[in-house]
Amino acid sequence: MNVRNLKAAALVAALGLAASVAVAADEERLPWGAIKAGNKEGTIPAYTGGLPDTTSPPGFKKDSGFWPDPFADDKPLYKITGANVDQYADKLSEGTKALLKRFPTYSVSVYPTRRSVAYPDWVIENMKKNAANPNCKMIKDGLGVEGCFGGTPFPNPKNGKEAIWNMLLAYNKGYSSWTYGDGWYVDSKGNKAMTAQVNNRFQSEYYNPNITAEQFYADGGFYYGQSNVYSGPARSVGEGNLLKKYLDGRPDRQWSYSPGQRRVRQSPDTAYDFPVATSGGVMLYDEIYLFGGQMDRFDWKLVGMQEMIIPYNAWRWTDTPSKEMLMDQHPNPDVMRWELHRVWVVEATLKEGARHVRHKRRYYIDEDSGGGVMDGWDAAGKLSVAIYSPINPIYDKKIARSASSWYYDFNTGVYYHSSLGADRKKGEYYNFDKVDASFYTPEGFARRTAR
């Protein structure tokens, strides 16, 4: 830790978060709204195009479902632990600081910042179109979006809700994906439970390169289709669920399959702070992928930008099996790569009279992608949750992947990994194929499980 950083930390601490937001308005921006230049200290480099789609580190095999770490030779610049956390206080989320103070075994290894995210040309073109299109806007008080298509909708977000929509519509899973992940939680005593083995299919017509914005919105704006079929644990094999989200502001629709009766029924509207059953009570329905619900119960404020140390370029983390990943009280810090990046800071405060277990949330969203970090506080103002959605680009397809998250619950000491893919070694497949429209119907869904 050098003196300059210390001074900066002290300054930020004195002025509060707002001080760190000072960014020159005429700063050159990238099509998705990120600042092109590096920082003054040189600890964040200027953006130079990200990883090219020709990136091919040793061991890389196209369409194998695995992406070796192209920065495997990088060495950490420094390591933050509970002992020196205060020196980096202005660059860490409240959750990260609390974890470092709570566990002497926990650490944050900071690597050189690599702005690895890149987007396909057609997505970049769409981002520019969205920025220039006055009809690309939120509707129904932020419940939906219209006019925007195929790229970051609001490269110059004017408020918190627009910044959240940038995250919800980020190109972080491509147009379609097949992924195979296992959900694990670890309780405060170190007991580990594998609660779900999911075969996940995702598709977003928002990123369908073969349709126009008009065609997309004519169908209501089907931007999120997801089908999960369980292949484990034994008690859950053959169960499944289907989720459809539209941009026109209609409520999300979910269906579930009942083994034995072989029927698909619409599920009740599980939303807001309903805990996901497989998460050990840690993950709430509107916290899937940092945020995955409706914004109506909170007031959203775009605080600005700041520099923050967040999980980034964490391919090794993605490839770590559960045995090595899951330590008794926290995930294995040695497999995680952290970097200093600029993040959009969005604060959500529970509206007067509205009900939710989180009374305040602060999102730190990576300027180059939709991944990032969240802190959540309860009614008493106590830090209750930390969420991390690391960014590990699918470099050969230029997808800013942040498709898996982990959660720490400060009240119960339980932590949860939503999707560990390394145990089954089945890989992840992005923009691999297209399914027909009946795939995301109850019948199409029922065809994929016979139990």
Place this chain on the structure above:
Amino acid sequence: MEESQSVRRGAGAALAVALAVGSAPTLAFTIDSGSSDVTMSLDTTVRYNAIQRLERREKGLYSAANDESQRFADKGDLALSRLDIFSEFDLNVRNLVGARISAAAWYDTNFPNKVNRDKSLPAAQANFPGGRWPDQTERYYEGPSGEFMDVFGWANINIGSTTLNVKAGRFVWLPGEFLISNGSSFTYGMAPNDGLKTSLSPGASAKETGLPIGQLGLIWQLTPELTLMGQYVAEFRASRLDEGGTFFSAADGGNALHAPFLAAGVPRRDAREGDRGDVGVGIKWMPDMLKGDAVSFWYRKFDDKNPSWANQVFINGGVPEAHAVYAKDIELYGLTYNGGWGAWSIGAEVNYRKNMPLASTGQYSNLPIPGMSRDLSLYGARGNTWHALLSAVSTLNHNMLFDSGSLVMQLDYMRLDKVTDNKALFNGDMSDVAGRCENNEVLRGCGTRDALSAAVNFTPTWQQALPSVDISMPMLFMYGLKGNPAAANAGVLPKESWQFRIGARLEYLSGAYKHQFELTYGTRDGKKGKLPGAAVNSYSGLANFRDRDYINFTYSTAF
């Protein structure tokens, strides 16, 4: 017969045990076939149940007609100590073709060797001469025994832009909107029901409580919005009901299809069963304007899987004998809706059934009876009926009392439109038989024109109440609001009959396992009272179980 049955029994049990033991070392596994195109999985559920009776016998519920059932377990006695194993094997080739086999095995170490008859009653009134259990009872209650459940193959076939899903073999398919019971659903009788599993193995999933029936099932999705469905059933299988002489049946012989005697001097003979050949066709429509909601229409023609006239007494030249009759050729027109309403998921159904078997009564002889039509031995009273259900599910978010909760509700309604055949056998006022059901219809067990009942299932949950332990408190309450259903198995509770269950469930998770422990208290009651001029009480519906409160312990896990 005896021998072949025991061989069959042995084979089934051996299979389930072999599947279970075979899978134990590797646990639940997805077999690595070396090809990502082929997946296989084998999973096994193990469940132990114990049930203890908590209440003393009620005098009015003790007679020659239910002495054996009452004496099966006295207050404080174990009524059940049973192990169930259920194994499932699935094969899937690229979601294009596949097969599934499941098998069940069970053993109740507590089951008595002999029927416990009241020896102070005349021997002639015994429902079980010699105190021997019928084979059926011994096999399904005591075991050790087993059977195959699902055995079918399936394929997804692309025809142009459409996809046809075909299933052939033994399986259960119940695509209705019911959540608690399907008596009011258009799916009534699409597959028989294993009522024994429901009673004897609390905690059994729908995969175990439905009885697979040999059929061809087609789901042909023409467009994302429009789907055609069809069913052809290639065999007859009857639902299983609680057997007489056990804790789970109110009566020794009545409605208990394998007790040798229905009543003193009335032996039970082979049931008059239905035939193969049920057909059903349906169309489901999910138009864009409904935003995810769906409506469907079904036509079915089928034979009843439940005994629609369980206690038919046939006077054959002066000698009475009893038969259970399964009604044939019921026609059904059904409409369903599934969708969302605010935070609720809603299901609704209305169906009209022609030639529906009605609650039938009395005896008949092989002599012609004026005013009766058709073959009495097969028909009983028939009529046209309306059935409707409304089901709803909602979730409750975190509040002061619990972390999360689920609420499941179902309303069941039936209405007798008209009696079409054998009116004189209808056990109701509309039979026009002088004096029958002229008052106290519910207490007399008479079918009424309308019947309505409600069921609510509420489960609050406390997640991580202890490390890796979720605690929940499932509660079930069912109540008859109006009348007594005119159709025998309409799935509507008689007025004032009710059932309440409350449990404490503890789920401990470790690795890929969940160990689930549950303690449940159950109680039932119904309308009870003296009919005009009667010296003793009459009991209707669940009042027959009002002295059988119980406590049930369940442990289950899967690997």
